[in-house]
Amino acid sequence: MTLTEKILARASGRPRVEPGDNVWVETDILLTHDVCGPGSIGVFKREFGQDAKVWDPAKIVIIPDHYIFTSDRLSNRNVDILRDFAKEQGLPYFYDVIDDPNGSWKFNTEAGQIKRQYGARYQGVCHAALPKLGHARPGEVLFGTDSHTCMAGAFGEFASGIGNTDAGFILGTGKLLVKVPETMRFYLEGEMPPGVMAKDVILWVIGDIGFDGATYRAMQWEGPGVNSLDMDDRMTIANMAIEAGGKNGIFPADKATHTYVSERTNLNGTKTDYNPVELDKDQKLIFDKVYDLSKLEPTVAMHPNPGNRALAKELEKVKLDRAYIGSCTGGKASDFVAFAKVVRGRHVKIDTYGVPATSDVVQELKATRWDTQSVWDVLVDAGVTMTENASCAACLGGPPDTFARLNAPLTCISATNRNFPGRMGSKEAKVYLASPYTVAASALTGHVTDPREFLS
């Protein structure tokens, strides 16, 4: 069996499963956020009753992250709905925006978008925060009310996005009926050359199979090339399984995985034991292809979809109005460090915005020093408008006052993961997806730019 089949077989209490089988699986973790949490809670209450109790409070993780730093009334209210539910159900893993468990959240417009407006428990983008908080473990089943839940497949677990109704069902029962997907294998060899990042790997692959090329399927990453990818790299790749239509993306757990997971579970006091699945020799695959990482070049997904691939060096004619770095896939500390390497001592030519994925990315960038300067200050000095308010921000547009939202038909290069029309705001805007290196180099020149010329 493949990794996905092995996990689903175990979670459904069967010796084996085949692609196409419909099985009821036990959920290890249910993740939700401020956009889909209130609706999922609504479904749960409607169906199980106003006084119903969730199936297991310790298995529910609620991370508000989408529409937080906005004056939109309903958005602020939605965070309060989450808080009330967490209190009522005694949920230990609700990472509130504010510290007062009896308070209510209101964004302070006057204080502005740049300075930190959250309390001690607030995290930021749920998929980046979840593993850091010790909620991702190899061999487990994670469902989340967000399509990029697949990011946790980096840790060798089955992780997949679902809707509110399914989430409401899980809240009451802990179970979900799933169809076992067929598995596609992406076998990686070699190492990424200088100037190439994990983002280039996944953009290349999606361009290869098409952005519906993995619909209903599991994307399994294997091979010696995987060893050269750190956990951040694997997260970037697993994150975008959904951009190829995939049900999940999955990496086998190795030493790097176990080290990360044990450190993080211990740190936050979450469950430390888990039971990983190992690779079988004999796997039934619907697709099997070898990719040589050393052959890859900086890659871009052009407007209007993530499968619309070109090389950065082919797009030098594309003029840009804006650059953006942030999101679950592109707002990690390592992404900002890569970006800073390119812009250090230089100055951006177009409006450039940076939104750290999580609150600890903010801290880390401020604490990491290059000579006398912090990485944060390197970015600010280069002209990047950085906000301390970690969140999804303009990655998905959001309410009109969202930080860095494309409120006009601009052309933007972005380290995020999705570029359908209207994704970052205006439906006339054009978004190009690229690695933090490529976004940085392009910010310096004002057109799409191969970053290698700035890295030598």
Added chain:
Amino acid sequence: MAKVITSPVYVVGDNIDTDQIIPAQYLTLVPTIPEEYKKLGSYAMVGLPDELYPTRFMAEGSTEAEYKIVIAGKNFGCGSSREHAPIALGAAGVEAVVAESYARIFFRNSVATGELYPYESRERLIDICRTGDIATLDFDTDTLTVGNQTFSLKPIGDVRPVIEAGGIFNYARQSGMIPSKA
């Protein structure tokens, strides 16, 4: 649930993603709150670019679309996992989508909520039908008739009883998976 529906159709292209079906700024609306459910419906498909779709899905100022059937190309509903997408269509009065293929989560959410029937076509109907054409969808024969042409659709199969029951909760109750509502 009617076994036959007749309605004007609304035709869209390939890769209509959830941002076009319901733009992210309206996700602040919570579908289980009745007024907000209705509101969601009024924004259905507003993300479609104006120049490609001069005939708008929702007539100015109305909350219900005149189209009960949407005809689409490949990969309908790709992008985010937002259940607001099938819900917005359902709330706007859509009963079925007939697409060449679907993104996985949209299909699943349509079934789980029971909001609409996600039919798959065998032909590329978006090249044959035009917005405003009157079509008849027959659920028992799995066919769509437009003018004098009848197209056989892929049978909706094992998900039909779930949608007919009104979504996974009712279905799970009927099959004894969860206890019936008090």
